[in-house]
Amino acid sequence: MPADATPNPTPTPEAGPTTGPTTGPTTGTTTGHAAAAAALAQVPSEPGAAKPDPIVIADNVKRSFGGLTAVDVEHVEIQRGVITALIGPNGAGKTTFFNLLTGFDQPDSGDWSFNGTSLRKKASHKVARLGMVRTFQLTKVLSKLTVLENMRLGATGQRGESFWAAPLKFLWGGQEDENTVRARELLARFKLDGKEKDFAGSLSGGQRKLLEMARALMVRPELVMLDEPMAGVNPALKQSLLGHVKSLREDGMTVLFVEHDMDMVRDISDWVIVMAQGKVIAEGTPDSIMADERVIDAYLGAHHDVDITEMEREIEQEHLEYGDPMGDSAHQPREEEK
Amino acid sequence: MDIISSALHDAFSPFALSFVLAAIGLNVHFGYTGLLNFGQAAFCAVGAYAMGVSVASFDLPLIVGIFFGLVASALLALVLGVPTLRLRADYLAIATIAAAEIARLVFSTSFKEYFNARDGVSGFTRGFRDINPLPDFNGQFLTFSRNDWWVMTVGWVLVALTCIFLWLLMRSPWGRVLRSIREDEEAVRSLGKNVYSYKMQALVLGGVIGAFGGFIGGLGLASVQPDSFNTDFTFIAFTMLILGGAARILGPVVGAVLFWGVLSGVGSTLARLSSGDNPIIPPDLMGSDQVSNVRFMLAGLALMLLMIYRPQGIFGDRKEIALDAR
């Protein structure tokens, strides 16, 4: 633990995850936003600013690939109960930072904590069990499972997932029913209830994003980390997706998301962290970030002339990191991202 | 007629049974979990040898030998799994095929006082034959001896029980995690499941089922020989699995029966055509010892064509198998 950190291991009342979100989408009520804004009002707009109630604190997290430094974050805190956006130009290290925080990649050095628990060298599944659940830039729904099975998979603490209990249905059948009820509620909330028997592979890109988000909620997370939730989503669906993201905050969850679209960031986020070349270069409220010259230089300026091959390289990089040997998939354009 | 009867004989024989069980084990590995185990022969061999040596060299009861066989195959799974299950799929394939070859070399050259080199282990079946409850008859009934019938009864009951057990497992949340790992490990990990542990459980389970194949094969042939567990053993079991349909409970069973049936039918048909006074196939083209090569050439071709045109096999659902995994 760094000396200057202000750990707060006791969750605040509104962050209690156990009740779980069961209501319909509560789009755009201002109470959550107002409370969040109030909490962050006193925080200075500068990189590494201390927050009144941080859920995640990261220190000196470094990761390099070969000679290239992908991530070099000195200090960053994520406020509990608010929506924080992580933005930056392509290759800024946002996804790598995500991977590091969630244990999907190992840093060269650094330490970070969640609710005061150090996550350094913690396996990714343990991070998820602690209540820090992520989604992926290239959606990872299990296309050969039905939508409902995808949801059930997300539930934690399943007795039927132990080898010895698995053949004896009376040991886990009841729990499975409870999980199914919960899964159906979430599916209804995300407007996927008509699809529960469909294979997840048959869903559209936007529906997959919704399913992935709904499935993440089955884990009963405290912090939901969304990697480009809007990427590849049909514009008509974007507004409703935004509503869903906001509703997570209303339910007391903390949201950290990576996004490119500045309008969207301004619309839903309470706080914005800007990364460029692996470092946090600015932090602040959406309005202050929009007005920040450095951000406009580093990010907005670059954004308009992003090199296509650069983007492809980033996608490929992602695949290499996940151990994808150059397969036939690499020879063909992927439909879903287009 | 005898072509059909010999095909049926081969399809249900104790020999085929050992492949049925090996292929069921592979189905747990490859069909359900997506693990490429190319060393299933090692699991069968280790099981069979542990059983055989316990009884033949140490005079232990057969049941104790079987227990040691199961423990040995489970240990092999742990030893192989620890280094490779965190790596990409093809590393497991290479490590397991190497392990199978090491096992075969060790069994055929080392500890000769126990393993008897190439001759293998024998003299362990008495305890099993003594409890044969079948009515006494001499000679053969429907091409099988009384002892064969006993091995087959036990073997096929074992196959049925294994299939029921796997059916129960695979419909449970445990099976759901395996099928999800087969498709995308990262997604499963992001939901808080310990992927490594599940892969290890699958490797052990499939290996132990393979060891049962080794037991039945050993009891059926009354001996355990190193060369019957060469790499071809695993590849044939794979062909059966793909033929029947991976990720289907009955896929490997049907695949194995069909494979031996067809292989034997083709073999005896070719033998018939190429023998006698006026053979239809000239002996220059196919001597008696080449029949076996021709039928295995056809088996290889069949595996290629199946994989290309019908990777789901007879029963499988194309959408469901792991073949597009990377």
Place this chain on the structure above:
Amino acid sequence: MHVPRLRVPLLVSLVVVLIGMLASPSLAATEEEQSNTVQGTLVNTAEDRAPVEGVEITVTSPDGEVFTDTSDDEGKFEIEVPGRGGRVMIELDTETLPDGVSLRNENKSSITRNLNPGQRAVILFPIGPDTRDIATKWDRIPQLVVNGLIFGIILALGALGLSMVFGTTGLTNFAHGELLTLGAMAAYMFNVAMGLPFVLAAVLSVVVGLAVGWAQDRGLWRPLRHRGTGLIAMMIVTIGLQFLLRNLFQYFTSGRTLNYDAYVTPSGVDVGLFSYTYRDAIMAGISAAVIIAVTLALSFTRFGRATRAVADNPALAASTGINVDRVVSGVWIVGTGLAALAGVFLGYTLGVTFNIGQFTLLLLFASVTVGGLGSVWGALIGSLIIGVLIEVSTLVIPAELKNAGALMLLIVILLVRPQGLLGRKERIG
């Protein structure tokens, strides 16, 4: 989406060509090689290896027939045994030994041997005291290392092709060993059945390898890539192909071990610490030259750079205008040609047999994994390490287990450094 059709006709014609290639020698061979030969030379080490003449040798065939020959003035004997192999007993009549000459081991006047069909068995009856230097373990090391390096560099030809194909396509080719067998078989056909000089036969075999490399990419692998067949499915296809080819080779050779016409037991050159044969030196020299040439070509030619670009990132390579299909095709051609050359050489050292591929496949995997999958230099270093390890390990483990040592190293490498000695860490997932 347009799915290119599998070139079944092309595949069929490939198989037909293979059959045509192999049919002629095998038929010729079946007629003339319906017998075994037992031969040997009797020399007396007590008299500076002077030939021992007039000694009667009898061979009892599996059918119980007895054949006899008497050693000539060079000490040579040669006995033909009709039939197709089996267990024979070879006896030396000690009564016929000259006075004062005796077998080194009086009890070893008869030897039983299991003969393969068509085998020429060389039988040794040691006469006189043992004059061989009784080498200690450590004195044998230089010789074993040299033997290992020679085997390793031949292995490297095969490993290089395997590694290149993996590097560019991600495919682990379980049929790669059979491509080595193909080289040996082709050389046997050109050399023995068609009577061409061995050097020409070797060159033609490599040409056959290159052609088969092209044909298998165009006829099989490229259509599969374009169909979007997964890598695991393709890997299982290679297993089927391995099965098909190995049984095809066995079909034509009936499991015999054949030798090239030019085959003579080569004489050794002793350089003190170790000895080598000209044959081994030439094979190792050619292997090294070819490997260096291929490696330099990969570094400095346009095609080589394209190959490395595809290996790095196929999508990126394609987007910069590289024709990925052509590169992959080139890799299959070169890889199969290298494999054929390795096979030609192994046909010399191991004999031409259908299971050259089965014997070498796992050693190739071990080499490539130890060196680093996809790395060119790794394939070379890995092969040399595996070659030396196999030979030197015989100091401590029985010779039959020497391959197990190489495979153990493979598993250990996976345990401690899965990317191999020269592999890149990012690749392994």
